[in-house]
Amino acid sequence: MTRPVAPLRLQPLTRARIRALGDEGSAWEARLPRLLSELAAEWSLTLGGPKPGGSSSYVTSARTGAGGEVVLKVSLPDPQLVHEADTLRRADGRGYVRLLAADPGRGALLLEALGVSLQHATLPVPDQLALLADTLALAWQPADEHPDAARDKARDLGDFVAQAWIEQDRPCPEAVVDRALTYAQRRRSDPGEPVFLHGDPHPGNLLAVPSGRPGGETGWCFIDPSGFVADRAYDLGVVLRDWSGRLAGSGARPRLAQWCRLLAERSGVDATRIWEWSYLERVSTGLYLRSFGADRAGAPFLRSAELLLDANC
Incomplete structure (x- = not known):
């Protein structure tokens, strides 16, 4: 019963x-x-x-x-x-x-049933990023196994950012949106290496697995995949999307650039691509959260995007 x-x-x-x-x-x-x-x-x-x-x-x-x-x-x-x-x-x-x-x-x-999420683990940020990158390398599946799952993610995000910014009465500086749209156009013109992605690999979606479990060689596994084919740099950009609290003041730009380089070294993916996807995701996520009334949750994403305006990875 x-x-x-x-x-x-x-x-x-x-x-x-x-x-x-x-x-x-x-x-x-x-x-x-x-x-x-x-x-x-x-x-x-x-x-x-x-x-x-x-x-x-x-x-x-x-x-x-x-x-x-x-x-x-x-x-x-x-x-x-x-x-x-x-x-x-x-x-x-x-x-x-x-x-x-x-x-x-x-x-x-x-x-x-899995264990604690990486979001609640007491690990330094570089160690968390390494675990996310290494587990993504396990989780990614060949694009040719998913012939109907291709997405033009850069176009989708660019279109959403442009429309949502107007509909929400311009909740962040225009320069933030212009930078996001510039990066969206760059990622459209240079689509990179396609794989079947997780789609939302933030630290809250990476959970500890039992020791010795096949497929969990990093000690962690992902939950809640979106599942589509696109540039593998996209997933690594999402990895860097949710660290707004650590991206404040004059140190925000060099700190994020360092994290981009770490992920690039770990994955073999170009650091600039990771930077651009992470910025586009940061802006689109802030606007997305606002779109269903979660303004307080969305605000840190847009504030941190403004701090990162003058940076290049």
Whole structure:
């Protein structure tokens, strides 16, 4: 028999996304307790407490009928979930969390339980960057295995930045947007080496794995892949996107340039490409968060982008 579902505690960003979805988001939240109960019964789970993190899902710990620890993830309405399940299935644990079961129609994934995220590990930044780069090298899959997954990510981000900046009444200096659009055009004209990417490899999406687990040679694995084919420098740019708190004052530019060089040496990818993708991601993420009402979360991204304006990696 499954445990009754406890009162749900949704993450602040998830709640902001629910509000942005309007009636569709409200309907998802209303049916979530029943859906969790149904999934627990079908997959023989005893549900535990909610897990931290995430911006578009409800994630909870659980135990199987045999007593094993697992994680149940139920996403907000998202057609991309089928691609997440496919990415994890193909990876079979190599650089990624293991997929145990999936019901894309109901937005549900059953995953192996992992440890602490890199975001909450007490490691120096250079060590964290090295782990992210090394685990990406494990996780990347050949582009030719995903013939229908190519994305013009530079065009998509450039178009979004240009439109969102106007729609949001110019929330950052025009020079920030001009620099982001310049980098988007450069990345479009020089698309680099395509691989099947993770798509969102920030430190919160890298979790510790049990010692000796095949596919987890770095000791860490990724969760929550977006899964598309593009320049591998893109993923390394995303790695550098979420360090706004460490990019303040006059030291911001040289510090980020040093991190770009570290990732370049670790991966063999050009440092300038990493810099440009990271800047474009920084600006687009700040505007994206603002687009569904998470203005406070988006502000550090736009402030740090302004500090980095005069830098080149």
